[in-house]
Amino acid sequence: MSKEQPPGFKNKHHREHHTIDPTPGDPKDQQEKPTHEQSNSPGSETKKVPSEHYPDRSKD
Known part of the structure; x- marks a missing residue:
């Protein structure tokens, strides 16, 4: 007993x-x-410190 499938029918279990394509990121x-x-x-x-020290903003 086989049922005919309507045109355009896709089996929900078939993917x-x-x-x-795993394209690599920008090197x-x-x-x-x-x-x-x-x-x-x-x-x-x-431990690293920033190359520029933060300006003294206590007088602002």
Whole structure:
């Protein structure tokens, strides 16, 4: 006993196989160094300070 399927019918259990192409990201992004805040995160072996000191704003 076979039922005919209407035109355009798709079996809900059948999923078309589409392969996702894992394109690599911009290699420039992977070479950026972390900021001093990220480097000073807990567990970091070395502590870094910013190259420019924050200006004294106590007189503002």
